[in-house]
Amino acid sequence: MGDVAGAVAEAGAEAYPRIVATLIRVTGDWTLAEDCAQEALATALERWPRDGVPANPGGWLMTAARNRAVDVLRRASVERRKLRELARLTDPEPASPKAEGDVVDDRLRLIFTCCHPALALEARVALTLRTVAGVPTADIARAFLVTESTMTRRLTRAKTKIATAGIPYQVPTGPALVERLPGVLAVLYLLFTRGYDADGEPAFAAEAIRLARLLDRLMPDQPEVAALLALFLLHESRRAARRDADGNLLALDVQDRSRWDHAAIAEGRSLLDRAGDGQYVLQARIALCHATAPTAADTDWPAIAGWYDQLARLRPTPVIQLNRAVAHGFAYGPTAGLRLLAEARAGGALDRYPPALTAEAEFTARTGNPVRAAALFRAAAALVKSAAERRALLKRADDLTAGGP
Template identity: 50%
Template sequence: MSVDVEAVFRAEYGRAVAVLVRFLGDIDLAEEAAQDAFTTALAKWPETGVPPSPAGWIITTARNRAVDRLRREAKRDERHAEAALLHTPDAPAEEGPVRDDRLRLIFTCCHPALAPQARVALTLRLLGGLTTAQIARAFLVPEPTMAQRVVRAKAKIRAARIPYRVPRDADLPDRLTGVLAVVYLIFNQGYEGAPELTAEALRLGRLLTELMPDEPEAVGLLALMLLVDSRREARQDEHGALVSLPDQDRARWNRDLIAEGQSLVRRCLRRDRPGPYQIQAAIQAVHSDAPTGEATDWAQIRQLYDQLMALTPSPVVALNRAVVVAETEGPSRALDLVDALDLDGYHVFHAVRADLLRRLGRPTEAVRAYEAALARTESAAERAFLERRRRELLRT
């Protein structure tokens, strides 16, 4: 895929699918039409150039291809009528609180009839344009397992006749947990090297806080994303390798994003209805509070991780908490906690073990742990960081 088409794909695939689902009422047909349009763009744009409105070109082309397909397959007058309807420039207007096509599709896919992980996986596939392999890595499960979940989710939607319509106000709170999970995973995928997805997640996060201003977890998620994104420019060195948080040049942090994120954290604290995203945002706020050259308040972060573990006990949260324990109780205690976790397929688990072993003066074991982390990540920036740490140990 050429650079131009690939960039448009990452930025606009979700919008195209969302609009097409509203037109067609069928996930598979919408996906096929969007992918067909991008394939056409790949063939035409190198010769004709990228059109002034790439997203509009993709959506129009996809809709026309879907119309052509429906006509070819039509066996009854009703099918012809359906195809003719699709020639109208705009889909029928729908009443409801969610007007943004992409956000509406997220709420639609996060239907209570679907299993929670299936909701998130399906929406990431549709809105993020992520491959099944990328989604599987985000969930720390094998790719075939994730493929089955996506297929089952689509089948469930068809079998249960779940309508593609604007959710009512009363439907929104019950679907919010899945929606927030989708937006955060899109953000994380973008943070790993697709800035278009990061921008889209932030846009969706702002829309959610406008739509549901009294939901503190929506506010907490937006704060979390803003505070993490504030460090984007300092996260890699001039060679593209990751720079760990303590080594980052804080002068390169975006102070406007930090101020906005911290303001939202204070707004959450005033509500006093703590939830996982709010606590994670508070952790990031503590990190952003430490002035250049001064120590991070690890004791406060430890307290926040204890709260997070009480709310959402998971191996990944426990792993992050262990990193903080290394700062408050030492690397030996932290290594005991890490070694008790079942996260062998997660590259960060091995990277954390490697760092703890390095700090404990066990270089041979640390090198093996870095090699295990390298074998489990495809991120160029992370690999450069891990390779550098590994080489440093081999030279000692």
């Protein structure tokens, strides 16, 4: 039974978003699509132990969900057109190349629907996680630090707004695509970040990479899509080396670079070869510069500082200005870093932002003031939510007061 349950879970992880996307396209009913997908999984848990795991588990689940939708719609006396459309959904055992393309198009339509600008950014991210990535509502709630019931209500409101506002279930074309694509990429970026943070859920990062691959496969002429995928891969390549044997976070300059995923780095480089200009291109070039430096001392900080100069002109946000200050500090000395950091903090947006305090602490230590630097590291530690980050910052402070590096 354990093997069968594992087979259901594995097939469900792959098929659930496909099923939901396809049924939403045909019925226009989000709740029905999700309910039928869930019932297909429950039916599999009941029948597969008796009948055996089918040769095409995903196709079996799609057929079961489709049949369930037909039954529900028939009982509800829904218009004959929808029933005819459901009947035309071919059994995907085995799936033809065209059928696979149709499924991918459904997933892309769903991404753009979830990421419509009429929805708040948090709602876009949550709806993408739940509907496109199939992440359980409880896990999404934990990521947003709310209760499961609260997140359920938010998801319901988002789906209701899509229905009442008549948001189309489609990939926009022409100027509308150019207008909407940045919002989709921003959601994927946030999704990856939530999975790559110190205490983030790695599955979220994996989903962001998978969805970015989907977008890149279907939109190969969009350089920012390729660049975003490259950025994800280059960051993810370092995951195995980010912690020591005790689970403590390791700074980039002390990581064992032999543990980095060099295949992912090579793929990221290849993607950037066909990328043009844009914010994600610049960020990916910065990440590639880190990823390809044989040692920390070999990092081309002047090049990174130059790319941050361009990025700051393109998007002069406080966080990008902070990162620019850090790059200049490593490229041209701590005094240059502190000067630009003061400019970045002038508006007050970074006053309680731990990375800003950490950068000030690092450059202060390099100017020969370990006591003040240690105090700044401890102030940053008091603000972070991650226990792993807190330990790392406090250790850095202790090392300074003990005469360490």
